[in-house]
Amino acid sequence: SFIFKNSSSNAPLFSTCSDPASKFSASQAVKHWISTGIPAKKMILGIPSFGYAYTLKSNKLTETKFSGDSKKTSHLFQSTTGVPPKAGKTANVGGDKDACGNVNPPGGQWLFKELSGTKKLTSNAKKGLGGFERHYDSCTQTPFIFNPETCSLISYNDPTSFRAKAKFVLRHGLAGVEVFDATGDTDDNILLRSVWKVL
Known part of the structure; x- marks a missing residue:
């Protein structure tokens, strides 16, 4: 399990609005591997069908402008309590110990299908339910849902972000x-159908 001090994208396509110290994204990884001599046509881009939940310190989303570009802002990167909220059925529930004897916190993972299955997201993934509001972060090209009452934020991938990644794969000649x-x-x-339509 990981303890995160800030919420972030589960699988960012771009790192436009990320903290300069942690500019990690699919596009950065592809650029790096190409610079080492690996041909793009031999790369496959992995896309997770699960997301991560965070408990925020505030019930309001604030803009971040890490990129230094006043036109680029994000509401995804927020301070967290470090303890994730209740997660999906397949997540690590925590309580077990790591190799050093430390108790692991809950994993905070949600499968994509669990978000609609538990009425947090509509079946077409376009709107939040049960107090959750859906947002799409244009900086990372990933969605997240946020519930101001519980301060819960869940970052995941949906058909829109799957399509964005599939288009990236085509544009850059990946396998x-x-x-x-x-x-x-x-x-x-x-999710799979959204990729098939592009590729």
Whole structure:
């Protein structure tokens, strides 16, 4: 398990608005591997079908402008309590000990299908439910939902972000995508279908 001091994207396509000290993203990784001599056509971009939950310190989202560009802002990067809220059925519930004897906190993971299955997100993934508001972070090209009453924020990937990543793969000549894993998708394969339509 990890303890995060700030909420962030589960799988950012770009790091435009990220803290300069942690500019990690799929585009940065691809750029790095190409610079080492690996051809783009031999790379596959992985896309997770799960997300991470955070408990924020505030019930209001504040803008961050890490990029230094006044036109680029994000509401995704927020201070957290370090303890994730209740997670999906498949998540690590915590309580076990690591190799050093420290008690692990809850994992805070949600499969994509669990977000709509527990009425946090509509079945088409376009709107939040149950007090959650859906947001789409244009800096990272990833969605998140936020509940101001519980201060819970969940960052994940949906059909919109899957399509953005598939378009990136085509634009940069990568070999394709892989989803880890397909069991996180809905019964009607809303995530996989969004990629198939692009590729």
